Amino acid sequence: MLKLEDNERLIRVGAGKPAGELMRRYWQPALLSEELPENDCPPVRVRLLCEDLVAFRDTDGRIGLVDAYCPHRRAALFFGRNEECGLRCVYHGWKFNVHGDCVDMPNEPSDTPMRAHVKILAYPTIERGGVIWTYMGPHAHMPAPPDFEWTRAPATHCFGSKTVEDCNYLQAMEGGLDTSHASFAHNNHLGNNNTLRNMDTAPRADVETTDYGYRYISTRKVDESRRYVRIYHYVMPNQQMRGAFTSLLGDGHDDDPHATPKSDGHLWVPIDDEHTMVYNWACGRDQSAPLSPEFRDRWESWAGRGPHDLIPGTYKLKCNRANDYLIDRKIQKTQTFTGIKGINTQDYALQEGMGPIVDRSKEHLGSSDKAIVALRRLMLDAIRAVERGEKPPGLDPRSHRNIRPYDAIITGDRPWQQAFAEELVAKW
């Protein structure tokens, strides 16, 4: 249960709102590189932290991310012409470069002083890991760019995707950081207690605060001599990195995509208070084993967000709230816990099903919700730090550049710190 006042501080992401200002202190994904596939390609609408923007890749490959509306008379730059190193409004031909400078104003006399002083809002961008990142906070506070292991891996070993979720980022992220629901919501083999997560539905959980956020350790008993230990990272303010041993969720077939050793994760990026763009990444752990495009499609499809799962031309799921995620009650009786296909879709059903903004004054948290409680506390502390004029945690890329998540079975009494010592260090 969270006080209404604290909830409000956590969920509102517009400029000037507590969580909005916190989010603006970090580099955030604005769109996927694939959305701007070539120089001078069509501009793309971006809504981010309640702001309407438009992105374009200019003639030299630079990325612009500017106000959605022309400063002249507020026509939509989405309809603009992306040409000769700038985006040109089709109303009166005003043209802006990636820095927001007005480089042409053809409907005014050629000597107009206006051209020099008219600018369009433009945010800095950087392209890493198949993602175009932006920084929307005060210029003086701009941190060094993100430097996660997966953003350094080559495209042969890393891929990304994104899907729209129709609820606030926090309840979506809370679903991601929650470990114990995997035994239920994602149990896709009813009656099969051989999947490790099903053996012990009430794992022990530990949360260790770090420079970048926290490290979460859940421990499930397998049998008298073995335990399954899962370690994931919460990276401030809105990323999760998860381990490779999720084959335990798989079906055990030879083509189960879980068998491939990799890390994966999500970033829950607020579109606005009631919509979230979830960025998904996966990164091979084995430098000698590239992740093929076929693997990518198989993995994404298994999650429920593959090429055939999206409404064409959008990043929205075909199975969505309007059609009850195509729940199949017969399959729910006999095969899977939810009757909903795809882990990603299962999560959306649960997170969107709460309504756009969950009423946290009515919740009842238990010991299994330790990660959720820690998340909220860290976020509230960081918000207060920003309000006091201090730096929130995790801005320095050195805090996160070497981390890697992991999970595996440990035999005997070896502590995980020792058993996983090598596995928890980034290799890319």
Next chain:
Amino acid sequence: MLKLEDNERLIRVGAGKPAGELMRRYWQPALLSEELPENDCPPVRVRLLCEDLVAFRDTDGRIGLVDAYCPHRRAALFFGRNEECGLRCVYHGWKFNVHGDCVDMPNEPSDTPMRAHVKILAYPTIERGGVIWTYMGPHAHMPAPPDFEWTRAPATHCFGSKTVEDCNYLQAMEGGLDTSHASFAHNNHLGNNNTLRNMDTAPRADVETTDYGYRYISTRKVDESRRYVRIYHYVMPNQQMRGAFTSLLGDGHDDDPHATPKSDGHLWVPIDDEHTMVYNWACGRDQSAPLSPEFRDRWESWAGRGPHDLIPGTYKLKCNRANDYLIDRKIQKTQTFTGIKGINTQDYALQEGMGPIVDRSKEHLGSSDKAIVALRRLMLDAIRAVERGEKPPGLDPRSHRNIRPYDAIITGDRPWQQAFAEELVAKW
């Protein structure tokens, strides 16, 4: 014309609102029995008096009606598993029985004290007359269950249906209690003045207040020696019972469903302030003459809410506001008064056509609106009674258990009390 303040008191049905609190003192239909066709069948969403709930029929056939959201983290229980005498949330497996007790909490340690004190909001239910009723008011004020004649009749002689209406319950109910519109809106045989209601378009109306609400008597002159008398009941707070002689509305063909002697009626149950679930019932008066499924379909189709009139998978009409109820202007010129097919649909066009909440400050009531005025007065009085801590009328089922509606032609001067003495008494 109604004062804005009184209108507000009558139309708002959320908890804590005057009419909302009044409605909560009576048993209300929550759904049809047929919506939960068997034990452990899929749960069903119910929105009632502005509250979001979910209904389920458990392994033993008991009906649960509980909060739509799990008290743990507010996942939607609609996606839940209905199994082994309880509804289980698919997020973390918490499970609740029909009384709202938490009977399983598998993601917490087995000795957690939380299980004992966590409950989910659960309303009592009872199943009668093909309807699942619930009571949402203070426990101490719970009345005896409803005991209308039609709820006692066997399923062979009684049937029900429901359709969603996109307006406030009061303007829908006012349409039902209004007698004089039948001569106009429901005149489906233009130029045929042999239907009795068309003979005399300005009937005399009398309203007699009773223990359960009121009895309404309309009298139309047929000729010098005969009069057509129609008696219906308004049963507090939102039911109407109507007579059998509605063959006068029919087409006179042999298969006219009006020829079968029966009572029928409606309950206008608020979904919220701007949506109403209209429950329809019909009950044979003749114990030796069952109402067949074919008859049911014929009757419902005649009204415009038959099996082919609903959008599949919903209780919404195919002919609706978005398509102007498929009004046919040529038929309106030549055959029927409205050009709209189906009495039910005609009523919806008129009632929804006012907008979700009609502006009663702009109306001009005449002598034909006596029933409407009486309805509002009774409701306002009952609201005030509840506010004063008193009982509103009609709670005691003895007040309504013996009533039956009726209408017929009376020849000569016999008063209707004498002519109808036997017909107005319940037989089931």
Next chain:
Amino acid sequence: MLKLEDNERLIRVGAGKPAGELMRRYWQPALLSEELPENDCPPVRVRLLCEDLVAFRDTDGRIGLVDAYCPHRRAALFFGRNEECGLRCVYHGWKFNVHGDCVDMPNEPSDTPMRAHVKILAYPTIERGGVIWTYMGPHAHMPAPPDFEWTRAPATHCFGSKTVEDCNYLQAMEGGLDTSHASFAHNNHLGNNNTLRNMDTAPRADVETTDYGYRYISTRKVDESRRYVRIYHYVMPNQQMRGAFTSLLGDGHDDDPHATPKSDGHLWVPIDDEHTMVYNWACGRDQSAPLSPEFRDRWESWAGRGPHDLIPGTYKLKCNRANDYLIDRKIQKTQTFTGIKGINTQDYALQEGMGPIVDRSKEHLGSSDKAIVALRRLMLDAIRAVERGEKPPGLDPRSHRNIRPYDAIITGDRPWQQAFAEELVAKW
């Protein structure tokens, strides 16, 4: 840039709002004559200046424009029967004539005094130029009917159309009065600098205030000895009249509809604050050359609002905001400035793309926006005049009855006043 307060005064059009009261001092188009094609035809919904109305053509051909709701119990008169010189409500049969008198009240006793005093709100109407006009202001201030040249031309030489635009009337009208965007948004022949408007993208502009609004003169240099002069009229409060020489926008083919000498124009009529009905008219200048129906279709189709461009049964464009106006990025690269087909559709993309109400506090006006600035000043002055109890400009039809727009190339130093002296005078 406009002060928020002034913007609010200009854009709100409901009764009692500053711009709403100004608009109500002028005759306004309510619907096209073709929408009521014959006596006793079906009534038509009209939403105008935030008011919901219904229009009908009675048995004698008179036009009624009355409140959308029956004064009895507020049923929608759209479903009414238009018969025997009046519109009859299908709820209880109350009937109203074009003046708003209740001429039948069949569900009340025949001697009811109600009939005499119940009236329905009815606005006066007049039919001119294929348009049904209404006056919604105070009776004492009703001006003489509109008397534009195009409303006097015979149907053989004049035609009209209308389309819905999903934004405030002011930003739509500002788009119409803006001259310089034609060189950009409406450049449909990329690389062809032979169209005059493309030769000089920063025309000189002059605004001359008149009794009816203003006259706008733009001058583009063609070559050393020639200039292209365009004169249009802004007629208070929401009309533009444009010249005939728009062949310069055309494609130069023999069947280019611009080659036909005519005037054309728009009226931007507020439906409500966020929706506008744009009325379009065209009027032949040559009395010996009628405008054929084929010409009409060709002209309207060229603009993007022809018979095949509308969603059937509506006045809405198939190419609209929901489908990004079917912008074709390849055509935008190679053939037209916007990649959007149809001048009308191009304008809608720009005007609706700003959102329903543009944020004028963020605009940066230049010298090319002289017409926009003059428009706002005139409107604000007129609003203040009405507030002071004075007459706004342009009410007297004598102020506009003789005007005609024009544009052409002038060779040498002749002033346009002399060169166009004859062309700027109405001939119909």
